[in-house]
């Protein structure tokens with residue numbers, strides 16, 4: 001595989017998982033594949049060890065940050081809601097890492113793409129709140145993953161998303177609507193202050209946001225463009241636009 005001369009380094013915060021008697025800091029390969037194959041970037045996994053990380057040094061050496069999806073949910077303490085079983089499972093180490101990383105990346109002008117759990121983390125980092133189970137709210141769709149053994153089926157395209165006219169996302173994917181997949185229970189309730197809505201589902205669920213006044217690409221999407229980044233035009237466009245911002249930063253830092 002050949003890479004362009006300027007190959008951005010993109011930090012990907014890990015989840016913490018327990019298996020085979022070890023604690024792993026890990027991330028799914030679908031996100032890494034999209035970064036390598038479509039963004040033409042090199043992913044750099046960041047362990048969920050917020051207390052041990054010098055964020056300024058890391059952000060000075062990388063060209064972008066991508067937050068992945070995960071079955072875990074942002075701990076409700078982070079947005080002032082009492083925890084319940086409905087909010088579980090949690091990953092407090094990832095919460096600690098991403099909360100600081102998001103704000104410091106935005107401040108430093110490091111491009112940020114936040115997917116699914118990442119989109120929810122972005123909203124919470126900006127003071128927003130989440131609903132624990134979107135499908136339990138009257139009039140809302142069921143956004144959860146379908147039960148199926150095959151990942152291709154679970155990540156199959158499910159519903160429309162309307163793109164906000166004249167927003168940043170419209171410049172990337174066009175006027176829309178676009179068709180997206182859906183594998184989440186939670187969703188944005190109160191929008192974080194300083195975020196703009198970029199796309200919504202037919203039931204009003206906020207599907208994409210951007211950081212107002214960001215120095216560079218800073219966007220969250222509730223769906224999973226990584227899964228179809230090689231074959232779906234809108235998914236590819238998101239990873240290419242993110243890569244372009246990361247390459248611009250890499251060239252500035254060279």
Ligand SMILES: N[C@@H](CCC(=O)NCCCC(=O)O)C(=O)O
Nearest residue numbers: 069070071072116117184185186
């Ligand atoms: N846990 C949150 C975030 C959802 C998310 O990031 N899903 C990723 C896919 C997980 C899967 O394979 O089912 C929520 O549920 O809202």
